[in-house]
Amino acid sequence: MGVGLALDLRHGCVDINMGAGGLASERLLQELFLPAFDNVALQSLGDGAVVPMPPGRLVVATDAHVVSPIFFPGGDIGGLSVHGTVNDVAMMGARPLYLSASFILEEGFPLADLKRVVDSMAAACHEAGVSIVTGDTKVVEKGGADGVFITTTGVGMVEESVGIAPDRARPGDRVIVSGPIGEHGAAVLAQRRELGLETALTSDTQPLHGLVAAMLESGVELRCLRDPTRGGVASALNELARASGVGIALDEESIPVGGEVRGVCELLGLDPLYVACEGRLLAICPADGVERLLQNMRAHPKGEGAAIIGEVVEDRDRLLVLHAPWGGSRIVPMLTGEPLPRIC
Amino acid sequence: MKWMDEFRDRDLVVSLLGRIDTACMDRRYRLMEFCGGHTHALYRYSLIEALPEAVEMVHGPGCPVCVLPAGRIDMAIDLVRHRDVVLCTYGDMLRVPGGRGESLFSARASGGEVRMVYSPLDAVDMAERMPDRQVVFFAVGFETTAPATALALDRARALGLRNFTVFCNHVLTVPAMRAIADDGEEAAIDGIIGPGHVTAVIGSEAFAPIATDYRLPVAIAGFEPTDLLAAILVLLHQINAGEARIENAYARAVTAKGNEQAAALMNKVFALRQCFAWRGLGELEASAFKVADEYAGFDAEQRFGMDDLEHADHRACRCAEVLRGQMQPRDCPVFATACTPEHPLGACMVSSEGACAAAFRYEHRPAEVEA
Numbered sequence: 022m023g024v025g026l027a028l029d030l031r032h033g034c035v036d037i038n039m040g041a042g043g044l045a046s047e048r049l050l051q052e053l054f055l056p057a058f059d060n061v062a063l064q065s066l067g068d069g070a071v072v073p074m075p076p077g078r079l080v081v082a083t084d085a086h087v088v089s090p091i092f093f094p095g096g097d098i099g100g101l102s103v104h105g106t107v108n109d110v111a112m113m114g115a116r117p118l119y120l121s122a123s124f125i126l127e128e129g130f131p132l133a134d135l136k137r138v139v140d141s142m143a144a145a146c147h148e149a150g151v152s153i154v155t156g157d158t159k160v161v162e163k164g165g166a167d168g169v170f171i172t173t174t175g176v177g178m179v180e181e182s183v184g185i186a187p188d189r190a191r192p193g194d195r196v197i198v199s200g201p202i203g204e205h206g207a208a209v210l211a212q213r214r215e216l217g218l219e220t221a222l223t224s225d226t227q228p229l230h231g232l233v234a235a236m237l238e239s240g241v242e243l244r245c246l247r248d249p250t251r252g253g254v255a256s257a258l259n260e261l262a263r264a265s266g267v268g269i270a271l272d273e274e275s276i277p278v279g280g281e282v283r284g285v286c287e288l289l290g291l292d293p294l295y296v297a298c299e300g301r302l303l304a305i306c307p308a309d310g311v312e313r314l315l316q317n318m319r320a321h322p323k324g325e326g327a328a329i330i331g332e333v334v335e336d337r338d339r340l341l342v343l344h345a346p347w348g349g350s351r352i353v354p355m356l357t358g359e360p361l362p363r364i365c
Numbered sequence: 366m367k368w369m370d371e372f373r374d375r376d377l378v379v380s381l382l383g384r385i386d387t388a389c390m391d392r393r394y395r396l397m398e399f400c401g402g403h404t405h406a407l408y409r410y411s412l413i414e415a416l417p418e419a420v421e422m423v424h425g426p427g428c429p430v431c432v433l434p435a436g437r438i439d440m441a442i443d444l445v446r447h448r449d450v451v452l453c454t455y456g457d458m459l460r461v462p463g464g465r466g467e468s469l470f471s472a473r474a475s476g477g478e479v480r481m482v483y484s485p486l487d488a489v490d491m492a493e494r495m496p497d498r499q500v501v502f503f504a505v506g507f508e509t510t511a512p513a514t515a516l517a518l519d520r521a522r523a524l525g526l527r528n529f530t531v532f533c534n535h536v537l538t539v540p541a542m543r544a545i546a547d548d549g550e551e552a553a554i555d556g557i558i559g560p561g562h563v564t565a566v567i568g569s570e571a572f573a574p575i576a577t578d579y580r581l582p583v584a585i586a587g588f589e590p591t592d593l594l595a596a597i598l599v600l601l602h603q604i605n606a607g608e609a610r611i612e613n614a615y616a617r618a619v620t621a622k623g624n625e626q627a628a629a630l631m632n633k634v635f636a637l638r639q640c641f642a643w644r645g646l647g648e649l650e651a652s653a654f655k656v657a658d659e660y661a662g663f664d665a666e667q668r669f670g671m672d673d674l675e676h677a678d679h680r681a682c683r684c685a686e687v688l689r690g691q692m693q694p695r696d697c698p699v700f701a702t703a704c705t706p707e708h709p710l711g712a713c714m715v716s717s718e719g720a721c722a723a724a725f726r727y728e729h730r731p732a733e734v735e736a
Contacts, residue, residue, distance in 0.1 A: 216483065274375070287369065290717075292409075338730045346375040347382060347590075349411030351727040 028052045033132040040126065040160030049158065053136060057143040062119075062154035070154035072119055077178040082109035085172040091138065093209045095223030096299075098171055099141035104226050104299055105250065106175035107149045111230035112246045112302065114185040114237060115177035117149060123157040125170040138169060149228040151175070177230075183237065189244040190265035194333040195311040197304045199232060199318060200225070200326035201277040202254050203296035207285040210296075218288070222281045227300035232323040239317035241310030247303050255294040255353045257303055258331075258341050268336025271353070274346045276330045294343075294353055305333060372589030373410075381594035382415055388601040389419040395553055396420065396600055397690045399542060400560035401428030401718025402588055408727035410590040420597065423552070423690040424723075426541050427560055429506040430457050430716035431688060432643045436674035437534055438463030441503045444532065445469070445477035448669050451495065453488035454503035455510075456481045461715045464676025469503075485517035485531070492521070492529035501665045503532045509562040511535040511635070511654060512627035518634045518656065518663050530665035533656050536641060538563045539571055540652035544643075545689055546579040552690040556600035558593070559585040561615045568623025569613045580609045587615040634660050644678065644712050645688030682711035687720055694724035701729050 028048055038045035055063065062070040084105040091098040103120065110117040122142065126135065146153055153173075204225040211218045229248065236243060245265070249257040254276075262269045278293045286293045300323070306314050311329060318324030336342075341353040371377075398404055404424045407413050413422055426432050438461055445452045452469070459469045459481060473479040478498075482488050485502045492500035504514040514531060521529040538560060545552060559572055564585045572583045582603035586596035596614040603610060613619050634657055641653030656664035665671065678684055681699045686692035694700050694713065704710040706722055713721035 283369065340730065343411070345411035345415065347378040347411075347415055349413070349415030351408060351411045351414070352729070354726055 028132060030132050030136050035126045035128055035130040035132065035135065035160055037128050037160050037162065040158055046158065053132070053139055054156065054158075057139045058146070058153040058156075060152040060154060062152065063156075070119070072154055075178050077180050080110050080113045080115035080177045080179050081174065082106055082113070083172065083174040084109055085170065087167070087170050088209060089167055090209070090212055091134070091168050093212045093224055095208055096226040097138055097141050098169060099138035100145040101226050101299060102171040102173045103142050103145035103149060103151070104228050106173040107151060107228045107230055108248045108299075108302070110175040110177035111228070111233045112185070112248055113177070113179055114183035114233060114243065114246065115179035116234070117151050117175050117177040117230050119154045119176045120146065120151050121155045121174045122153050123172045124159070125166050126158065126160045127166040127168050128160055128163045130168050135169065138171075145228070149230065183243070185243050185246050187245055187247070187261050187264035188266075190261055190267050190269075190305045190333045191244070191307075192267055192333055192335045193308050194244060194305050195308050195329050196258065196269060196271070196331040196333065197306070197311065197315060197318065197327055198254065198277065198330050199229070199302045199304070199324045200300075201279045201282070202249070202298055202301060203278060203282040203286065203293040205299040206253065206296035207282040207293075210289060211285050218285065220281050220285060222285065225298055225300035227323060229300065229302050229323060232302065232318065232321050235317050235321040235324070236304065236314060239310070239314050241306050241314040243304060243306055245303075245305040249298050249301060249303055251297050252356055253293070253295040253297055254303065255292070255341060256355060259353070259355045261303075261305065262336075262339045262341055265333070266339060268334045268339060269331055269341045270334050271331035271341065271343045273343050275328055277326055277328050295356060369589070372587070372591045374591065378590050378594065381591060381598060385420065385594060385598050385601060386417045388598060388605065389417050390605055392419065394420045394555050394601060394604060395423050396556050396558060396597060397423045397425045397545065397552070397554045398558040398593075399425035399427040399538070400558075400563070401431065401716065401720070402562070403427075403558055403560070403586065403593065404720050404723050405718055406588045406590075406593060408723045412590060412593060413728075416597070420601075423554060424687065424694070424720035425545065425557075425690055426643070426646060426688040427507065427538070428713070428716050428718040428720070429510070429536070430461055431684070431712040431719045432536060432541070432645060433461070433505055433534055433712070434642050434644045435462070435464035435676040435678070435712075438468070439465055439674045439676065440671050441532060442467055442469060442472045443674075444501055444665065444669060444671070445472045445479055448499070450499045450501045450669075451478040451480060451491065452501050452503055453480045453482045453485070453491065455505065457716055458503060458505060461712065462709065464674065485514050486520065489517050489521050489524070489526070489529055492526050493524065496528060499528050499530070501530050501532055503534070505534045507536055507538050507560070507563050508566045508631075511631055512566060512624070515627070515630045515634045518660050519630065521663055522660060527662075530663050530668045531656055532665040532671070533635070533654055535635070535654040536643065537652050537654070538567065539574070540649045541643065541646060542572070542575055544646045544649055546575060546581055548689055548691070554581065554690060555604050556582040556584070558596050558600070559583045559611075561585060561587045561592070561618060564615070564619045564623065566624050566627050568621055569611050569619055570621045571623070572611050576609045576611050582609045582612070584612045584614045585619050587618060633657070642675070645685040679710040684711035684713050687713050694721040695729075697721070701725055701731070
């Protein structure tokens with residue numbers, strides 16, 4: 022392919038030269054990435070980005086994305102790679118500001134697909150009010166990766182008064198989830214060709230910093246926030262219980278799970294509690310503020326389905342315990358190396 | 366959701382639990398759920414804790430991964446390592462350690478072609494697409510998965526495929542149930558919850574000898590909370606009345622005769638092995654399928670001249686007693702100490718349907734290990 026020609030964004034493919042730092046790399050940058058992620062810091066094309074910072078404390082988070090298939094109902098790897106990191110920053114109570122993005126592309130990956138992914142990232146950034154200010158692209162030989170892998174790092178600012186941390190849950194606190202669980206993981210799994218399922222499920226992938234801001238505005242003390250991505254609600258709450266040295270008692274009946282998610286989970290033998298969400302959060306707050314917090318969440322479009330699902334309890338063993346509607350309970354443990362497909 | 370919510374209805378479950386409580390006389394009831402899927406469901410729906418104390422659930426051997434001897438896994442690994450085949454199997458099989466400590470996962474990590482499939486027909490498709498590769502389906506399971514393997518064999522023959530074979534490890538439910546019943550006093554079981562999916566294939570009449578020869582009541586159950594509780598209730602009624610019958614408490618899926626089409630297909634493509642060595646239960650006569658002579662060209666054991674490999678179970682492991690219902694998982698000396706799902710010594714800890722894995726997952730409170 023001649024280096025002087027424009028990229029063929031309709032029929033062209035990623036070739037190995039595009040990651041070599043030469044003219045082909047330059048062309049990919051000028052014709053694909055820069056127009057999509059248009060912003061001053063990026064246009065300067067320095068080795069790094071120089072950006073202004075508002076007052077407060079800095080929050081940094083990073084997330085790698087390898088989802089398969091890269092296009093799934095309700096989203097794609099591009100939007101997901103923005104939401105994933107924006108949400109990690111937001112879970113610290115921070116306002117996300119800037120992202121970096123690094124792409125690992127597989128030789129032969131269609132440029133039309135890459136453009137779709139990049140446009141979706143740009144749209145997600147626009148919605149979240151963040152800019153991609155620096156980035157990198159590498160190309161590996163065919164078979165060396167699966168289409169495209171994207172790693173994003175996010176920077177945000179958190180106010181001095183916010184003290185959200187995984188070790189702050191206390192007995193008596195309440196646990197809230199912001200909406201129905203498992204929709205991202207179930208939508209991606211159902212999409213797999215080999216399963217041949219047809220569902221109307223769509224991923225819940227969305228940015229949550231606006232919801233977090235609304236929660237902070239309620240004035241209720243937020244002790245812990247976590248987005249239950251890989252490993253789902255069960256893994257996220259186990260991590261919080263361990264970090265805080267407490268147990269968590271979940272009320273099975275009050276956990277919102279949609280009908281289709283339950284259906285897909287039944288078919289595949291999965292427990293929805295372990296299925297990933299990409300647009301939900303878990304919050305732990307003191308009992309006396311929980312109704313006010315819930316009200317604020319439900320008033321926000323991204324928290325309409327919020328529900329109280331459990332309570333923090335004293336437990337030397339720091340376990341997550343699920344209580345059945347008919348009495349009886351069971352432990353919901355951390356996963357032990359179960360082979361889960363790539364869903365984020 | 367239709368066909369699900371009505372069987373998990375809180376009021377119905379509470380009412381059934383109440384009726385079970387009322388049915389309990391002044392004695393203990395030891396009931397075995399044969400099927401690993403039932404074991405899992407009993408834990409998952411917190412029923413073990415919700416049942417009256419007088420009812421003790423004893424876990425049975427109905428977990429295909431658990432009863433497969435470690436040597437058979439080694440045989441499959443050798444196929445991948447030394448015969449350069451593409452080995453297809455169900456996801457559950459990948460993690461199971463063989464007798465040499467290796468699993469199909471580790472065989473794959475070191476370059477072997479091991480693929481996870483949801484159906485053996487996917488393996489047939491793969492063989493069609495890759496005519497220059499030998500594709501082997503590593504078939505495991507009771508009469509639930511055997512019809513799908515039978516279908517794959519039949520299809521491969523119809524297509525005239527020369528690069529598809531089955532490494533057949535299908536085992537049969539009734540001989541295993543007889544082996545448990547033969548233990549008599551050792552297991553001291555008062556009644557059996559029969560496997561729902563298996564019985565949908567073989568029919569509830571297949572269990573008649575268990576009731577007549579051993580005077581053990583059998584209730585066939587589905588996998589929802591109300592299914593299991595209804596089966597437990599009818600067992601208690603029979604036990605209280607001193608009766609021993611086959612009762613179908615899963616009528617929406619199970620008939621007396623079963624799926625005769627599936628049975629006919631299995632009869633066509635499979636033949637009984639004279640003997641098969643089960644993990645935990647030992648050598649049982651006429652308890653497993655092999656590929657029938659008419660389908661010999663599709664039998665991996667013949668195509669690749671596979672040698673039988675045997676491997677003794679870990680000495681400290683009490684899998685055999687757990688599988689026979691003579692020991693609860695927590696009473697095994699290595700349970701949750703040397704044997705955990707991450708480092709399983711015995712097969713019952715490997716599969717999610719294994720009794721030890723279920724007990725570990727749902728009721729084990731780990732001792733404080735971190736500072």
